[in-house]
Amino acid sequence: MEATQATDGSLTVREATEDDGPAVRSIALRSMEASYSLSPSTIESAIQQWYGVDSFSEKLDDEEVLLLVAERDGEPVAFSESVIVEDRGDIHWLHVAAMYRGEGIGQELYEETRERLENAGAETIRGLVLSMNTEGNRFWERRGLMKIGEGSVEIDGTAFVENVYVDQDHVDLQPITVDGRELYIDRTDSDRGSDGPFYTVYTDDDRENRYSYYCGACESLVTSMDSMGRLSCEECGNQMKPTRWDAAYM
The missing domain is CATH 3.40.630.30 (Gcn5-related N-acetyltransferase (GNAT))
Structure with a gap:
């Protein structure tokens, strides 16, 4: 060791x-x-x-x-x-x-x-x-x-x-447009998933209004949790791994 x-x-x-x-x-x-x-x-x-x-x-x-x-x-x-x-x-x-x-x-x-x-x-x-x-x-x-x-x-x-x-020097937001609405993916704020990271998405570039998550595995927006209260991507099945806390972001 x-x-x-x-x-x-x-x-x-x-x-x-x-x-x-x-x-x-x-x-x-x-x-x-x-x-x-x-x-x-x-x-x-x-x-x-x-x-x-x-x-x-x-x-x-x-x-x-x-x-x-x-x-x-x-x-x-x-x-x-x-x-x-x-x-x-x-x-x-x-x-x-x-x-x-x-x-x-x-x-x-x-x-x-x-x-x-x-x-x-x-x-x-x-x-x-x-x-x-x-x-x-x-x-x-x-x-x-x-x-x-x-x-x-x-x-x-x-x-x-x-x-x-x-x-x-690594603070960065990636703007995306969803249904005509501009959102911001925070690539510095993410959580581990079973198949890829989940990035936090904001409605503003000041990071004051959290909107949802962005699945790094299939590059789709995740706006809800499953029936057990866990973050799960409906498109590809990517699930957030448990962390030191029980997350309650959404």
């Missing part, structure tokens, strides 16, 4: 293994308790959903998911979870154990995560964070990323606003 030693000689970043499950769950739990105004039961339920034994194994087996663990003196102190979507790297989580915050670990882990995503083919980076996490939003801004929009996400039955950040 490839590991990278930080320049100060004290931090090692490596890919996660099955043995890291308990440490990852513990770091995520304490980090979320410090960063989010969520009830303890909601946080615990979410962590079991994302990093329970079976879910953690599935992430490790998913070739599009990158899970990195940062160690100090052999002890896991932080981790990141990212996903490759076409030529973009989505950093879903970057958690640092509460007792180790303020020591530059988050910055080092971000740089290592970004480098590995770029080596895997990512040409740009997207960061996702709940709007309530003030420090998390500042983290992306300090990294030079720009907020381009918001999404509505559901945690344990409650909807929350999630902010989306991307590299400023």
Whole structure:
């Protein structure tokens, strides 16, 4: 397994293994308790959903998911979870154990995560964070990323606003005309599908009014969900893959 030693000689970043499950769950739990105004039961339920034994194994087996663990003196102190979507790297989580915050670990882990995503083919980076996490939003801004929009996400039955950040030099909209109406495909804002990505579509170039999704597999507009509330393309059957949240965009 490839590991990278930080320049100060004290931090090692490596890919996660099955043995890291308990440490990852513990770091995520304490980090979320410090960063989010969520009830303890909601946080615990979410962590079991994302990093329970079976879910953690599935992430490790998913070739599009990158899970990195940062160690100090052999002890896991932080981790990141990212996903490759076409030529973009989505950093879903970057958690640092509460007792180790303020020591530059988050910055080092971000740089290592970004480098590995770029080596895997990512040409740009997207960061996702709940709007309530003030420090998390500042983290992306300090990294030079720009907020381009918001999404509505559901945690344990409650909807929350999630902010989306991307590299400023990769902000781009593709105009299309559907039934005489001009719409805008945001190629920087997409989710994984079973056969191709789903891109967010807006009615305006300011990204203020979300309209629908655009199927990257068959290049058709998707304006509704299936009977189970999942995004599915009626033209080709492409279905959105589950993410860390239960999406509630439409």
